Amino acid sequence: MSGQIHSFLSCSTEDFVSIFDHFDNEETSHRVFISRLPQRRLVEHLDISDIECYWLTDRGDEGTLEPSYHKILALLSNRFSNHKGSIFLEGLEWLSSLHGFDELLGFIRTLSDSIHRTYWNLYLSIDKDSFSPIEFNQIIREAPQITIEIEDSISHIIEDSLIINSPIKEEGLEVELHQDGSPKLVMLTRLPENGFSKSILQRRVLQWRRMGLDVSEIESALYSSNTLLMFDTYTKIEEKVRRAVQLDNWISENVEDSQERSIAQFRIRQLTGLDELERRYFSN
Numbered sequence: 001m002s003g004q005i006h007s008f009l010s011c012s013t014e015d016f017v018s019i020f021d022h023f024d025n026e027e028t029s030h031r032v033f034i035s036r037l038p039q040r041r042l043v044e045h046l047d048i049s050d051i052e053c054y055w056l057t058d059r060g061d062e063g064t065l066e067p068s069y070h071k072i073l074a075l076l077s078n079r080f081s082n083h084k085g086s087i088f089l090e091g092l093e094w095l096s097s098l099h100g101f102d103e104l105l106g107f108i109r110t111l112s113d114s115i116h117r118t119y120w121n122l123y124l125s126i127d128k129d130s131f132s133p134i135e136f137n138q139i140i141r142e143a144p145q146i147t148i149e150i151e152d153s154i155s156h157i158i159e160d161s162l163i164i165n166s167p168i169k170e171e172g173l174e175v176e177l178h179q180d181g182s183p184k185l186v187m188l189t190r191l192p193e194n195g196f197s198k199s200i201l202q203r204r205v206l207q208w209r210r211m212g213l214d215v216s217e218i219e220s221a222l223y224s225s226n227t228l229l230m231f232d233t234y235t236k237i238e239e240k241v242r243r244a245v246q247l248d249n250w251i252s253e254n255v256e257d258s259q260e261r262s263i264a265q266f267r268i269r270q271l272t273g274l275d276e277l278e279r280r281y282f283s284n
Helices: 013-017 069-080 092-099 101-115 133-142 198-210 216-223 227-254 258-269 274-282
Strands: 004-009 030-035 052-056 085-089 120-126
Touching: 004 101, 004 133, 013 120, 030 069, 069 085, 069 101, 069 120, 092 101, 092 120, 101 120, 101 133, 120 133, 198 216, 198 227, 216 227, 227 258, 227 274, 258 274
Parallel strands: 004 120, 030 052, 030 085, 085 120
Antiparallel strands: none
């Protein structure tokens, strides 16, 4: 249903973005995210290539939004009158500290009135511990709480029986670490061409990024509507990742010099110099 406002309990941006794929995945739907994180950090948690993102901050840079109720309402009111979709807003705790709780509650009520009878839904990120029980209940009265069960394993991002064999878990992203604390690279199950889609590729790119891999080479393909081109680009990067995983595992176990190991692992995660590294370590 559209024209509604809800709240979602979360303690971090990572918690909040875990609900994104559960709402409005239609290509015709628009998504707006007003976050306490700048875009350069958001990409660590979310593929923002098709999301209108704003960094809620006092800084006046491009892509930012002042922590002003007037400025936020002006932006959202403009969106409410066009298209349809979902808006995700975090930072209410900060807004409350700046302007007071009564002003925040009035702001939420105005949002609720504004979104009514539109084709939009609004989701608020709420950290329960940041408000008193009375304040929290007042917020929930205006923006009813929703609870979504997030699958523990990213293998449930499945289409056409796609299974990912990896110790990486969805959103919490528990990554196996090397002894020096760096993320250990793991080989994910190869994506089949049958059933391949842009959404699957986006999720795979996120998995690679979270392992610390620089896969910027593939990001241009995410803007393509040609599935065959996307899959062809994916297979090329996937082969590089396979080689990188083999090198990373071998080096972590066999190279004792910490400086040499760090330099090699940095190059591996950049997916550069793989030929040279293979010649050096695999020549025999």
